[in-house]
Amino acid sequence: MGQFLFLLALCALGVRFWPSEDLAQPEQDLQARTCHRLTELRQLAAAGRVAAMVTLGQSFEMGHGLEQNPDSARAWFRKAADAGSAEGAWQLAILLAADTSPPEAEIRELLNRAARSGHAAAGWKLGDAWESALGGPASPDSAFSWYRRAAQAGVDEARTSLALCYVSGIGCTPDTVRALGWMQSAADAGSARAQSWLGRWRLSLLTPADSLQALHDLREAAVKGEGQARVQLASLLGQGPLAWRNERESAFWLRLAAHSGEVAAWTPWARCLEWGRGTRASTREARQWYQRAAEAGDGLAALRLGRMHREGRGGRNSRQQALGWFLKAQQLGETEALHELGRTFEHGARPGDARWQGAVAWYRVGVQRNQLDCQLALARMLHRAPASADEELEAWALLENAADRDHREARLELGRWLLEAEPENGGAARAWQLFQQAIAQGSRDALYTSGQMRLRGQGVPRDRHEAFRFFHRAAERGLAEAWRELGNCYRFGWGTATDFRQAEQCFAQARLLGAEVPPP
Template sequence: AAAEALAEREGGEAARATFLELAEAGHAPAITRLAKQALLATPPDPAATERWLSRANAAGDVKAGEALGTLLFYGHAGLKQDRSRGLELLRAAAEAGRPNAALIYGSALCDGQGVAQDQEEGARWVQRAAEQGHPPALRTLGRLYRIGRGVGEDPALARRYLREAVAAGDMPAATKLAQLLAQGEGGEKDEAEALRLFRQAAEADPPDPLACCGLGELYRYGRGTPVDRVEAERWYRAAAELGMIEGKVSLAGMLIEPQDRSAADLARAEELLREPVAQGNRLGLANMAALYFVRRDMREGFRWSLKAAEAGDLQSMHNVAFMLSEGKVVPPDDRAAVRWYQRAAELGHAEAPLNLASHYFHGRGVERDLHAVARCYELALERLEPGANRDAAQSGLKDIRRRLARGER
């Protein structure tokens, strides 16, 4: 202790030499001191960091073992990534009561990173960290309950753990909780509270781009607040400036929508969509199609719609089917139209079964089949909201049932 105090008074290289001497002699506090210095060194000194953290861990410093395990698992601070060794150190630290080590170890088990996947065991370690009040662990446990990973799916429990994480100051948890509240998962829908939580996370330091996007969505569609396109654009723009692809896509969509849009608006939207479409973002591809339809370039609109449909965009699947069926934008292709209508219907599109019924009835692109027509109408009625399309499905189904009763095929 006297030598340590002397080193503190000496400072500089003299202090380092004293600490080094003490550390080499096995003095645990000196080893820990050198480990911290190596970890914070500029530029990084990976060899010294690993050496002194290893020595500190061997001397019984659990925090050093946790730090070294974390660095090795992620390959940070210049250390070569070694997930297997990192997880060994993290498990030891977790067993010694370090919550962040338990969280990383449990998450690795859930994801099968550096270790055989075991979601139930992983969830138990995350739970252990959460029980110590560790905010990121509470948030992670909430996510596991939301998606049913390693635990039974329970959105209500997800809300509970996310609320605890938010109360402990975890802003990403505020975003996750806001999503549950906005969608009514795990309890009643509360869009006003979702708005408050999204704003809290969006205005945090650093801001959460996902929260910015969520805030933009609520303002755009008037959920939990009156419609405010200015605020919606502001928050989508904030998300886009933070690099969030969804922010760029949504802001582009808002620029394309208005009837009074200008050529400059469309040019700005096209610029925003370049990165998303290069990454194959399905909504970005669909928005690019919409942009070309607005410009009255129908063939280019079809081309982008087809890309969006192939990327999994449901409305684009229906649009492509319609254009192939109508044969006005591109040459008619009933077989291809039927394939896209079928795919859209299978994935839940409300209107696709209604249009597919017409193809089955007239034998266009598929063999005429009145039983299939009836099934299509029945599916449409399950999905369509009250209105003209639903009335058409109801009327069509009655007609088909009469035909079938007469033995018509």
């Protein structure tokens, strides 16, 4: 294919072309002819033919008939550009942009020269330079103007950029109709970026027809390699409507996006690897991807990486490494990291020691930032070992506040405290209300405790049938203690018919899940 493109370029320059039957000659003959063509090409370039200069530059850049040599490519592109070639200026700008430290001002000047000479693609990238302040000041008006000129000249990506200007009002008045018109035009011409944007926009309309079209648009863009489309498509396939869900395909697109350098895919792909969702589980690889994402500034990745280090998943456990990543996550704005920092200090701590004080300190920072998990954890610590009556009062106040703010575990904990502290003074009735609220939020522990209250008539009328139903619901959600109590119901006929065989099956399930079951 490379030889064909090279021959085609020579043909366009007027270089003598051999008859087609010569193409069947041995490889050495083909190489000899290539050297002869290069000689002719050099002669044309020396005679001032700028097209020959550009073709020589491309040959050195791509290694077509020559050994790759970026310096020689740059030199020939510069000669062509200095001779007034728009294509030479464009190719030199592209080559310079790939440098480790690209000369932004020179790139902008080259794009300007090429664009003003009628090079449409250079006009599009010049619009990018004006929008992003590459190599000079930003100017939304100039960006819009160059995008429009390039779009009208048929550059598909310029149409997408122009549409985004109309969306956001960059250099123009926002105009949704024009934005959609240009975006659809770019998508119809095959722009993956436009197809991706249209897919995301149609999803926001929340109509079945638009959602199906969105799925189609995103898939088209993903197939063409558009990274954002791959991430969005993976999200739809993993978490969208049930009819669309396909964990394996979701993981497939995330893997492609992650390996192609789409930073937004790194954390979700790591999560797939961590839990084996749609792909083979590998906690070691998950750690690596979380670390890449965390080092790129993803706070959620840093948080999850800290947990893996603390728990020893994907490698040896390291409390210091965990603390380091939790600190980074907190610095990146993940308030949940404050709770994890407190938990890490609290593990193995004794009341009053350095770890205990460290945990309290981090939980207090979390409370100041309205982190409800920190509020619950601090309340538990102060209640467990209050240094004074004021700390006991603070614990109750913290828990009440978290429960009032709909924190499920805080409601469950407050209900338990009330049952212990003042069961006969309205505490049990209040606890019952809290447990029902927690049940509505999906708490299986609240189901179990409600069953206990019904069985004993604690704060509510005794009702063994109702207790049986609570235990049954909690057991269905995998709570070991609920299976044990369900076995007792079958064994003693509480709320159901006595059934020793069924009771033993329940006890066996409870043991399997880790609950202690007394001998018969």
